Amino acid sequence: MPGARWPEGGENKGIAADNLGKGTMGKEALSIVDQRTQAAYEIPIHDGTIRAMDLRQIKTGPEDFGLMSYDPAFMNTASCRSSITFIDGDKGILRYRGYPIEQLAEKCSFLEVAYLVLSGELPTEPQLKEWVADITHHTMLHETTKKFLEGFRHDAHPMGMLASTVAALSTVYPESREVLDPKVRALQIRRLIGKMPTIAAYTYRHSLGYPYVYPDNELSYTENFMNMLWKMVEPKYIANPVLARALDILFILHADHEQNCSANAMRSVGSSHADPFLATAAAAAALSGPLHGGANEEVLKMLDEIGSKDKVPAYIAKVKAGEFKLMGFGHRIYKNYDPRARIIKWAADKVFEVTGRNPKLEIALELERIALEDEYFIKRKLYPNVDFYSGIIYQAMGFQPAMLTVLFAIPRTVGWLAQWQEMLCDAEQKIARPRQVFTGQAARDFVPLEKRGVTAAPTAA
Numbered sequence: 300m301p302g303a304r305w306p307e308g309g310e311n312k313g314i315a316a317d318n319l320g321k322g323t324m325g326k327e328a329l330s331i332v333d334q335r336t337q338a339a340y341e342i343p344i345h346d347g348t349i350r351a352m353d354l355r356q357i358k359t360g361p362e363d364f365g366l367m368s369y370d371p372a373f374m375n376t377a378s379c380r381s382s383i384t385f386i387d388g389d390k391g392i393l394r395y396r397g398y399p400i401e402q403l404a405e406k407c408s409f410l411e412v413a414y415l416v417l418s419g420e421l422p423t424e425p426q427l428k429e430w431v432a433d434i435t436h437h438t439m440l441h442e443t444t445k446k447f448l449e450g451f452r453h454d455a456h457p458m459g460m461l462a463s464t465v466a467a468l469s470t471v472y473p474e475s476r477e478v479l480d481p482k483v484r485a486l487q488i489r490r491l492i493g494k495m496p497t498i499a500a501y502t503y504r505h506s507l508g509y510p511y512v513y514p515d516n517e518l519s520y521t522e523n524f525m526n527m528l529w530k531m532v533e534p535k536y537i538a539n540p541v542l543a544r545a546l547d548i549l550f551i552l553h554a555d556h557e558q559n560c561s562a563n564a565m566r567s568v569g570s571s572h573a574d575p576f577l578a579t580a581a582a583a584a585a586l587s588g589p590l591h592g593g594a595n596e597e598v599l600k601m602l603d604e605i606g607s608k609d610k611v612p613a614y615i616a617k618v619k620a621g622e623f624k625l626m627g628f629g630h631r632i633y634k635n636y637d638p639r640a641r642i643i644k645w646a647a648d649k650v651f652e653v654t655g656r657n658p659k660l661e662i663a664l665e666l667e668r669i670a671l672e673d674e675y676f677i678k679r680k681l682y683p684n685v686d687f688y689s690g691i692i693y694q695a696m697g698f699q700p701a702m703l704t705v706l707f708a709i710p711r712t713v714g715w716l717a718q719w720q721e722m723l724c725d726a727e728q729k730i731a732r733p734r735q736v737f738t739g740q741a742a743r744d745f746v747p748l749e750k751r752g753v754t755a756a757p758t759a760a
C-alpha cells in the first residue's frame with residue numbers, strides 16, 4: 300500500500316539501546332561471599348549476564364555439587380547468544396538484524412525479510428531474484444504427502460494436520476538429517492519455507508472437502524498461498540492486491556521474535572541434531588498453545604463470547620476476578636505496546652476498506668480502551684499483543700478461526716529456521732539438557748506387593 304501514512308514506530312531516538320550500560324564505572328564482575336563458608340568469589344559479568352556455570356565453584360565442601368541457578372520458565376535466563384532479533388520490551392522496539400520492524404513492514408516483501416532474517420543482510424536484486432525463484436521451486440508437495448493428509452478427519456484442527464504433515468516430510472527427505480552440512484541445511488530451509496503455505500492451504504481445503512489447488516509459480520508467495528486456499532473453478536486465480544499486501548505485512552510481523560516458546564522448542568529439539576522437519580513440527584506444536592500462537596484463535600472466540608460492546612465491562616470484571624485471561628493481551632517481554640499490534644491495527648483499516656469492517660473490531664477497540672485505562676491491566680503492564688488484532692484482520696480476509704495459528708506458523712518457520720541454524724553454528728551450543736532441583740523421595744527399599752498398603756502409602760495421583 301504505497302504512499303499510505305504509516306504508524307509512528309516505537310523507535311527510541313535517544314541513546315542506542317544496544318549501548319546502554321557500557322562504559323560504566325566499576326569492574327564488570329560480581330563479588331560474592333558465601334555466608335555458609337565465608338568464602339569469597341568473583342564472578343565476571345559479560346553482556347549483562349553471569350555464566351551459570353561460574354556458580355558451580357561455590358561449594359560448602361568437596362562433596363558439594365556446587366550452586367546451580369533455578370529459573371522456572373526461564374524468566375531471567377539467556378539460553379543463547381543471538382544476532383537475529385532485538386526486542387526492547389519497555390520501549391516497544393522490535394528489529395530484525397538491526398532493521399526496525401516498522402521500516403521492514405512498509406518497504407519489504409515477506410521473502411525479502413525472510414532472506415534478511417536467515418542471512419543477516421537484505422538481499423541485493425540478483426540475490427532476491429534467485430531466492431524467490433528457489434522458494435517458488437519448492438512449493439510443490441510429494442504426492443504421497445497428500446495421501447497422508449487424507450487420513451485426517453474432516454474436522455481435524457489445521458495445526459494438528461500441519462505439525463503432523465511437516466513431521467511426515469522428514470520421511471520424504473531423509474538426507475535432511477545431515478544438519479551439519481551447510482548445503483543440506485540450505486536445501487531443507489528452502490523446502491520448508493516453500494512448502495509451508497502449500498501444506499497450510501491443503502489442510503484448509505481438506506477441512507472443506509475441496510480439491511487441492513496446485514501452486515501457481517507465476518504468483519508471489521502470498522498470492523500463491525491465496526490461490527491454493529481460495530481458487531475454485533476459474534482458470535487463473537487473481538489475488539486482491541490490497542489483501543495480498545496485507546498478508547505479506549502480517550507475515551513480516553510474524554517472522555521471528557527471538558527466544559519465544561516455539562523458538563526455544565526449535566532450538567532444543569534441533570540441539571539433538573534431529574532433522575529440521577521434525578524440529579519444525581515440534582516448534583509448531585509449541586506455537587499451537589493458547590498462551591502462545593494459539594491466542595489469535597482464542598481472541599476471536601473471546602470476542603464472540605462477549606458478543607457486543609456493552610458487554611465488555613462485565614467481561615473485564617471477570618478477567619479481573621481471575622476467572623480467565625484477556626486473550627491477546629500481555630507479553631513476557633513487551634511491558635509496553637507490542638509494536639506489531641500497532642502496525643496490524645493500521646493494516647486492518649486498509650483491509651476493511653476492501654472487505655468491509657469486521658464487527659468484532661468495535662468490541663476489540665472497546666476492550667482495549669477500557670483495559671488501557673484500568674489499574675488492573677496498567678499495574679500488570681498488559682497491552683494488546685500481536686495476536687489481539689491479527690485474528691480480526693485474518694477473519695475479515697476470509698480465514699476461519701481455526702486457521703489463524705497456521706497463519707502464524709507459516710512466516711514463523713523462517714524465524715525457527717534462523718534460530719535453528721544459528722544454534723547449530725554456535726560453538727558454545729550443545730545438546731540442551733537442563734538440570735533440576737530434586738524434590739522427590741529419598742532412597743527407599745522395594746516393598747513386595749503383599750506388603751503394600753500396610754503402611755499409610757500415598758494414594759495414586
Ligand code: SDX
Binds near residue numbers: 559589626
Ligand atoms: C505470543 O514470547 C513471545 O515472543 C511470543 C509471541 C511471539 O511472537 O512469539 O509474541 C507471540 O505468544 C503473544 C502472546 C499471546 N498470548 C496471549 O495473548 C494469551 C494471554 N496472555 C497471557 O497468557 C500472558 O500475558 C502471556 C503468556 C503472554 C505472558 O505471560 P507471563 O509473562 O508469564 O506473565 P504472567 O502470566 O506471569 O502474568 C503476570 C500477571 C499475572 O497476574 P498476577 O498473578 O500477578 O495477579 O499478569 C496477569 C497474570 O495473571 N496476566 C493477565 C494476562 N496476562 C498476564 N491477566 C489477564 N489477562 C491476560 N492476558
